[in-house]
Amino acid sequence: MTMHVRDFRETDRPALTALWEACGLTRPWNDPNDDIDRAVSAREATILVGYRGDQLIGSVMAGHDGHRGWVYYLALDPAHQGRGAGRELMEEAGLWLTSRGAPKLELMVRDGNDRAAKFYESIGFERQQVTVYGKWLKAPSESSARKAS
């Protein structure tokens, strides 16, 4: 069965957060619901979801920061991995970003996620010679802090 890709709708939320949990993408300091809220309320961001039949099996979040296009939360239900759907979602994210003028797509892979690194390399991404720095501008939300404790 082919995958149907469309923009996130509010009714996708429970299945989407469950998918991110199942794929090991959630972290105590990032409330996935806050991440969804920010993406859907930003003009230059989207969450694309992939369905096979009535099952949400994949997702990708894309955003244009005015310089580069970025991708987060690429996830495929483990039962549906290895069948080309991850590649397809990345192509859809690339089309979305291209249509908004982004000349380059960048993404971050957590240390140790060798599987994802190999996947990205096999679909044409090259490791960049940069180190990513981060600093919180706002304390992680109370709900996230509670989950972390």
Ligand SMILES: CC(C)(COP(=O)(O)OP(=O)(O)OC[C@H]1O[C@@H](n2cnc3c(N)ncnc32)[C@H](O)[C@@H]1OP(=O)(O)O)[C@@H](O)C(=O)NCCC(=O)NCCS
């Ligand atoms: C990473 C992930 C999205 C890949 O999705 P997928 O649907 O399984 O990947 P695809 O089937 O589209 O694979 C596309 C290509 O990547 C290759 N590939 C995928 N995983 C690979 C691996 N571990 N090693 C080498 N190549 C790999 C495939 O062989 C395929 O190449 P081909 O088309 O030449 O045969 C999926 O494994 C996933 O959801 N992982 C958990 C969440 C995660 O880590 N997300 C990334 C966060 S940065």
